[in-house]
Amino acid sequence: MVDLVENLTFDINNLTNATNSTSGEFLARFYYPPNPSAPPYAPFFGFMGCTAAQVFTVLGAAYGTAKSAVGISQMAVTRPELIMKSIIPVIMAGIIAIYGLVVAMVIKGKIGGENYTLYAGFSHMAAGLTCGLCGLGAGFAIGIVGDAGVRGTAQQPRLFVGMILILIFSEMNWSVLAVWPVGPNRSNDILNLF
Template identity: 60%
Template sequence: MSYDLHISESPAYAPFFGYMGAASAQVFTVLGAAYGTAKSAVGICAIGVMRPELIMKSVIPVIMAGIIGIYGLVVAIVLRGIVGDAGVRGTAMQPRLFVGTVLILIFSEVLALYGMIVSLILTMG
């Protein structure tokens, strides 16, 4: 079984849709992050008037909304193909490697999120 694809076998517009997919992954997640930040800012202003001591705890939704934009950047980079030719070819030859690769990407990306959660738990006690 061969996985070789030649340029002549794919349509001329295929790269356009590939790059548009990567651009869409970045643009729409950043727009969602901006919307989440704006909605959180309204809540931060309201809590600043009612209970000023809770302003720093109110910043957490802004951080979470920013993480969405970072995940969009990661998806755009992965779709662009910077993950590596060896990983893609390895997945083509051994399809069971795909799940492990995705899990490694997910766990390495959320490491900072876990650190923030642990620090919040430690500061509350």
């Protein structure tokens, strides 16, 4: 145990000596940043928010597209004239990925500089996760509704309007609207999203 404490003390002394040399400058900036609330690793969390927003919304869009396409394929066997009318769930599923891209680009535009704080990084990560997971849920909803709705529309054409309304409320920009309260800049300016 004494050896462990002596080695730890030796390592701390070496780290302190390394801060005075040029080779240890990066190490010193990492462990002792000039602004403790804005360490050099803070942008990592912001970029993880960008990644989460894009990845999860694309997964939701892919699931919604695949599930809706299965319903369209089965419906097309009996009613091929309804194929183009039934593409709407696939289009709406693809729009979810665009929401994720927009949120990721807005977050990416806010990342950077030496004054990028951990608070901003965590806020951007939370915003990205919120957008991504809402988009994933919306993709699941659109896929299930699109599959069942398209098959039902083939049997009863009056179901089409109801299916479209359910699809609209399934998507409804939840992935973008849910991000507003999460971002670090809480002002009344609507254009300053995050």
